[in-house]
Amino acid sequence: MNIDRKYSEIDMTFKWETISKEKIYTVLEESSTRDEILGYENTPFEINCSGVERAEQQLNNIFKTLTMRSCKIIKSFRKKKLKKKKPWEDRELADVKKTVSNLAKLLRINPYNLNLRNNFLGHSLRDTDPKQYWKLSKSLKYENTNNKIELQAGFPEIIDHFKHQGETVNYDKEFETKIETDILSETDALLFNEVTDKPFTINEVNKCIQKLKTGKSSGPDRISNEIIKYSGVVTCKAITKLFNLILDSGKYPSNWRKSFTILIHKAGEARY
Numbered sequence: 001m002n003i004d005r006k007y008s009e010i011d012m013t014f015k016w017e018t019i020s021k022e023k024i025y026t027v028l029e030e031s032s033t034r035d036e037i038l039g040y041e042n043t044p045f046e047i048n049c050s051g052v053e054r055a056e057q058q059l060n061n062i063f064k065t066l067t068m069r070s071c072k073i074i075k076s077f078r079k080k081k082l083k084k085k086k087p088w089e090d091r092e093l094a095d096v097k098k099t100v101s102n103l104a105k106l107l108r109i110n111p112y113n114l115n116l117r118n119n120f121l122g123h124s125l126r127d128t129d130p131k132q133y134w135k136l137s138k139s140l141k142y143e144n145t146n147n148k149i150e151l152q153a154g155f156p157e158i159i160d161h162f163k164h165q166g167e168t169v170n171y172d173k174e175f176e177t178k179i180e181t182d183i184l185s186e187t188d189a190l191l192f193n194e195v196t197d198k199p200f201t202i203n204e205v206n207k208c209i210q211k212l213k214t215g216k217s218s219g220p221d222r223i224s225n226e227i228i229k230y231s232g233v234v235t236c237k238a239i240t241k242l243f244n245l246i247l248d249s250g251k252y253p254s255n256w257r258k259s260f261t262i263l264i265h266k267a268g269e270a271r272y
Contacts, residue, residue: 014071014218016226024070024227028234036062040238049251055242056253062238063223066231071224200243206236220258 027033040058045051209232212225228235246252 012222013074014067014222014224015074016071016214016224020070020072020226021230024066024230027066027069028231033065034234036065037234037238041241045245047245047249049249052242052245052249052251052253055245056255059235059238059242060221060223060255062235063227063231064221067223067227070227197247199247200240202236202240205240205243206232209236209239217260219260221255 040055040062043055043058045055209229212229214226214229216225218224228239232239
């Protein structure tokens with residue numbers, strides 16, 4: 001179903017109104033909407049990850065069509081980002097800060113260099129002999145710090161431990177095969193559970209749809225609970241098909257991992 005979209009999906013939000021219920025019933029009675037839903041119900045989807053993604057995308061498009069034709073479209077205006085003012089900065093203070101930062105980096109690279117500790121920390125070499133200062137700075141900057149640590153004699157346990165590190169251990173094959181058969185037998189018993197692995201029925205899904213709370217905000221797909229609830233009589237079979245496809249394949253759509261997170265400041269608390 002082609003709909004003229006005034007705004008992009010990012011800039012659109014939808015508001016459920018009192019008249020939206022009548023609008024969605026009118027849209028559901030149209031033959032084009034019925035044909036689209038029946039086409040989804042009769043489409044054979046692959047029982048794998050790509051099949052689940054394709055089924056979720058098609059069902060999502062159906063609900064988006066219902067949303068756009070029944071709800072009020074509101075264009076959301078994005079707030080302009082305020083330019084942060086540059087903090088006041090003293091040039092002399094900035095030079096000192098840069099010098100201290102460079103010294104800290106050099107000390108992290110070579111913390112046990114006595115010449116660096118004695119001369120650099122007091123700024124004596126920098127003031128008295130600048131050439132020697134930068135020469136020593138470059139030598140420390142490019143110095144290789146990956147020093148090898150040699151194990152000293154007198155630690156036979158440590159040496160023996162690392163000597164045999166990574167060697168393959170020969171296990172008893174009979175014991176290994178017994179463990180494999182036990183695991184496979186237990187896994188086969190757990191492959192199907194009569195209670196939890198039964199396919200979803202239309203009545204079960206319809207009961208859950210009717211219990212959806214209204215007046216809640218929608219997620220990134222912009223589909224509200226009202227759309228699913230009041231179109232459930234027609235779309236319940238399509239939703240059940242998607243749930244059973246997820247159950248059979250063991251995969252769920254990647255779009256279901258996305259959500260909106262809004263941080264709300266708690267009054268009286270400085271931490272959050």
